[in-house]
Amino acid sequence: MSKELVFGHQSPDTDAIVAAKAYSYLQNKLGYDTEAVALGEPNEETQFVLNYFDEPTPRVITKASDEVDSVMLVDHNEHQQSVSDIEDVTVTHVVDHHRIANFSTSSPLFYRAEPVGCTSTILMKMFDEYKIEIPAQLAGLMLSAIISDTLLLKSPTTTDDDKAAVIALAEIADVDYKTYGLEELKAGTNLSSKSEAELIEQDAKSFEMGGKNIRIDQINTVDLDEVFARQDKLEAAMAADAKEKGYDLFLVLVTNILDSDSRLLVWGEPTDVVEKAFNTTLTNNTASLPGVVSRKKQVVPPLQDQFK
Structure with a gap:
C-alpha cells in the first residue's frame, strides 16, 4: 500500500x-x-x-x-x-x-x-x-x-x-x-506581533459565489477597537492581496471571543450584497454584527443566498 x-x-x-x-x-x-x-x-x-x-x-x-x-x-x-x-x-x-x-x-x-x-x-x-x-x-x-x-x-x-x-x-x-x-x-488573540498581511491570512478561506471570488478571514480578539485601530493598514493589505490573487470581495470578520460579537471589515465589490446579506449598512467599510461568531453558519450562507 x-x-x-x-x-x-x-x-x-x-x-x-x-x-x-x-x-x-x-x-x-x-x-x-x-x-x-x-x-x-x-x-x-x-x-x-x-x-x-x-x-x-x-x-x-x-x-x-x-x-x-x-x-x-x-x-x-x-x-x-x-x-x-x-x-x-x-x-x-x-x-x-x-x-x-x-x-x-x-x-x-x-x-x-x-x-x-x-x-x-x-x-x-x-x-x-x-x-x-x-x-x-x-x-x-x-x-x-x-x-x-x-x-x-x-x-x-x-x-x-x-x-x-x-x-x-x-x-x-x-x-x-x-x-x-x-x-x-x-493564546490566539495576541495580535500585536502580527503584521496586517499576517492578520488577514491567518484564518482565511476562499469561496466562489455567483461567479465572484470571495475571501473571508476571521480574527479572534478580546478587544475589537485594538484591531480596528489598524483599519487603514488592514484595508491596504486586503487590497494588495486581492490584486495579487484575484479576489473580488474580501471580508474580515473580527470576533470578540468574550462577548460573542463581531465587527465586519469589507473591501471590494459588490458591497450591496454584503449589506443585504446581513441587513446592515456599511459605514467606513465596517458593520457591527451582534451575535455573529461563525463564518460557516452565519457569514457564508447569507452571502450565498444573496449571490444566487
Whole structure:
C-alpha cells in the first residue's frame, strides 16, 4: 500500500492541523501508511495547543504530487482551499463538517460529512466505531480543536455531539476544559506581533459565489477597537492581496471571543450584497454584527443566498 498524505485546508486553524494528525493516527491503526502534514504554519493558538500537549509541529507542504499519488482530506473539500496540485492526485478519503462545493472525483472514495461544530467531533465517533483507543495526548489535541471551532461551545455551530465529545475527551486527557479552553482561545488573540498581511491570512478561506471570488478571514480578539485601530493598514493589505490573487470581495470578520460579537471589515465589490446579506449598512467599510461568531453558519450562507 502506497503512502498517503493527510492534511487540512490552507491557512490552517487548530482543527485543520489536529484533524490531520488524528485521522492519520486512526488510518495507520487501520493498516494504511499515512503522514499528517499541513498546508501552512500553525497560528499562535494552534502552536499553544501543540506546545501544551508536547506534540511536534507537522511539516508544511505546498505540493503533494511530487511525494504521493493519493491523499486524504480533513476539514475541507473545496479545491481552492486545498493543496495547489490537488487536481494531480487521487483523493481517497474526506472527513469534513463544511458544505460540499467544487468537489468531484473520477473514482469512488470514502466520504464522511456531518453537520457538527468540528471535524474532530466526527473523528471521535470514528475512533469509537472502529473501537480504537484515543491516547491521552491525542485526546487533548482533539479537545482543543473542538474548543477552537466552537469557541468553547458558544458558537451556533455547536451540537450535542460536540458537547459530548468535549466531556469525553477532557476526561481522557485529564483536562479541565473550561479553564484550559479559555487559556487556549486567549493564546490566539495576541495580535500585536502580527503584521496586517499576517492578520488577514491567518484564518482565511476562499469561496466562489455567483461567479465572484470571495475571501473571508476571521480574527479572534478580546478587544475589537485594538484591531480596528489598524483599519487603514488592514484595508491596504486586503487590497494588495486581492490584486495579487484575484479576489473580488474580501471580508474580515473580527470576533470578540468574550462577548460573542463581531465587527465586519469589507473591501471590494459588490458591497450591496454584503449589506443585504446581513441587513446592515456599511459605514467606513465596517458593520457591527451582534451575535455573529461563525463564518460557516452565519457569514457564508447569507452571502450565498444573496449571490444566487
